[in-house]
Amino acid sequence: MLITKGMKKDAWSKIIDIVAQIADKRPVMRFLVKKAEDKLWKDIVEEENDSIRPAQELKHAFVRNLLETTEKHLIRGILSKDVFHRMVKVFARNVFVKDISERDILKGDRKDEVYPSFLVLSPTQLCNLRCPGCYASSAGNTRSSLPYSIVNRIIKEKVDLWHSRFTVISGGEPFLWKMEGKGIIDLAREHDDNFFMVYTNGTPISQDLAWQMADVGNITPAVSVEGFEEKTDLRRGKGVFKRIMEAFQYLREAGVPFGISVQADRDNWDEVTSKEFLSFYFDEQGTFYGLLFQYMPIGRSYTLEQMVTPEQRLEMFKRNVWAVKEGGYNYIDFWNQGVMTDGCLAAGRMGGYFYIDWNGNVMPCVFIPYHQDNILQVYERGGTLNDVLYSSYFKEIRKWQSGYAYGKPALEKDNLILPCPIRDHHEAINAILHNHYRIKPSDEAAKEAIEDKTYHEGLIGYDQLLKELIDPVWQTEYKNTV
Numbered sequence: 242m243l244i245t246k247g248m249k250k251d252a253w254s255k256i257i258d259i260v261a262q263i264a265d266k267r268p269v270m271r272f273l274v275k276k277a278e279d280k281l282w283k284d285i286v287e288e289e290n291d292s293i294r295p296a297q298e299l300k301h302a303f304v305r306n307l308l309e310t311t312e313k314h315l316i317r318g319i320l321s322k323d324v325f326h327r328m329v330k331v332f333a334r335n336v337f338v339k340d341i342s343e344r345d346i347l348k349g350d351r352k353d354e355v356y357p358s359f360l361v362l363s364p365t366q367l368c369n370l371r372c373p374g375c376y377a378s379s380a381g382n383t384r385s386s387l388p389y390s391i392v393n394r395i396i397k398e399k400v401d402l403w404h405s406r407f408t409v410i411s412g413g414e415p416f417l418w419k420m421e422g423k424g425i426i427d428l429a430r431e432h433d434d435n436f437f438m439v440y441t442n443g444t445p446i447s448q449d450l451a452w453q454m455a456d457v458g459n460i461t462p463a464v465s466v467e468g469f470e471e472k473t474d475l476r477r478g479k480g481v482f483k484r485i486m487e488a489f490q491y492l493r494e495a496g497v498p499f500g501i502s503v504q505a506d507r508d509n510w511d512e513v514t515s516k517e518f519l520s521f522y523f524d525e526q527g528t529f530y531g532l533l534f535q536y537m538p539i540g541r542s543y544t545l546e547q548m549v550t551p552e553q554r555l556e557m558f559k560r561n562v563w564a565v566k567e568g569g570y571n572y573i574d575f576w577n578q579g580v581m582t583d584g585c586l587a588a589g590r591m592g593g594y595f596y597i598d599w600n601g602n603v604m605p606c607v608f609i610p611y612h613q614d615n616i617l618q619v620y621e622r623g624g625t626l627n628d629v630l631y632s633s634y635f636k637e638i639r640k641w642q643s644g645y646a647y648g649k650p651a652l653e654k655d656n657l658i659l660p661c662p663i664r665d666h667h668e669a670i671n672a673i674l675h676n677h678y679r680i681k682p683s684d685e686a687a688k689e690a691i692e693d694k695t696y697h698e699g700l701i702g703y704d705q706l707l708k709e710l711i712d713p714v715w716q717t718e719y720k721n722t723v
């Protein structure tokens with residue numbers, strides 16, 4: 242996440258020095274947290290030139306919430322001191338401060354070079370659940386997995402090439418991945434200066450697995466929920482919610498910080514943005530962070546009918562600003578909070594990422610299921626991750642990002658509440674996909690979608706309505722404040 246434009250390494254190191262003490266100095270914990278928050282306010286909001294102030298305030302609120310949640314969880318005893326110290330060392334010092342500053346140095350003034358900050362990797366398509374619409378089950382009956390040695394190489398290579406030590410593991414169900422006798426825990430142990438966030442359906446998390454995560458100390462699981470019990474079981478299967486509650490209990494006992502991953506659609510958006518929902522998961526269950534994705538019409542049985550309407554999306558935006566700024570929750574509403582990242586993160590832009598699936602296909606984003614390169618073939622040819630990063634396909638998407646908002650002066654940025662080239666500007670991604678003859682759909686549903694005229698026209702019509710409704714909000718709440 243891009244918190245400040247120029248990474249102020251020394252200022253952030255000092256803030257982390259303060260934070261590092263809180264677990265061991267309980268009597269002055271509140272004082273230290275407050276001191277760190279004041280410094281953060283100065284650094285993120287007051288000293289940031291050429292910025293959109295409400296956007297900086299939102300970023301400050303997010304980091305403040307992380308700090309205050311850490312304090313609460315340490316006091317409650319659901320974040321272990323050892324895990325906390327590993328997080329400070331690996332996530333705060335390595336991933337956040339050191340890697341960002343190293344990447345800035347590497348880039349220097351070279352306009353055409355980019356250094357992504359993370360990758361999303363799906364090492365396996367295997368899953369024990371069958372949720373409707375899941376992209377992992379879009380490719381028919383295949384059950385592909387990447388070899389451990391390839392995943393290992395990718396993790397090592399991205400550190401060497403880009404100083405990137407943060408990896409998001411997605412699925413299938415990542416905790417079912419076992420190749421060459423090794424899985425996720427082995428990967429985390431082998432790369433103990435890296436940090437891993439693992440999307441999971443939660444059902445494989447046993448007491449033993451929770452303690453293994455505590456032992457390695459550089460993993461946080463983000464567990465999928467669809468609302469409360471009824472809505473979660475309706476999509477994921479009967480009894481899944483109860484299994485998730487057990488998993489949360491094991492994670493709390495082991496002191497492992499965990500998050501929730503939520504998909505909002507036309508049926509559950511109201512529930513997953515309600516105060517009751519936030520209070521249940523964050524205050525009662527001890528969720529550390531939440532990631533809210535709006536349903537994207539890709540994957541098996543895609544349908545535009547399940548997307549939140551433009552009006553629902555606007556209401557979600559308002560509720561989320563409240564949740565982060567006033568409610569004190571670390572709940573990120575993707576797309577609606579594009580100001581947090583200066584827009585679209587896809588195609589490996591600076592601070593951004595790309596996505597590799599279980600077949601080795603490399604996509605600009607989890608939500609753009611079209612690839613030009615396959616990492617297994619790139620490696621066979623003697624190439625590296627950089628061959629993909631500098632492909633014409635990825636460069637074209639980065640060109641769109643820079644023309645839209647990323648890296649532009651504050652006054653020239655286009656609407657960051659609508660940052661997405663596939664969802665909010667469907668014409669843009671459609672043109673890129675059709676201009677590159679080497680681009681292939683990554684699954685059956687993607688093949689169907691690219692030839693589906695009704696799908697494209699529907700999305701373009703949806704974007705038009707979004708623009709009419711949300712452009713005025715961008716203008717009054719963000720743009721006019723510059």
Ligand code: SF4
Nearest residue numbers: 585586587606608661
């Ligand atoms: S393409 Fe859309 S979903 Fe993907 S990173 Fe960009 S804004 Fe996010």
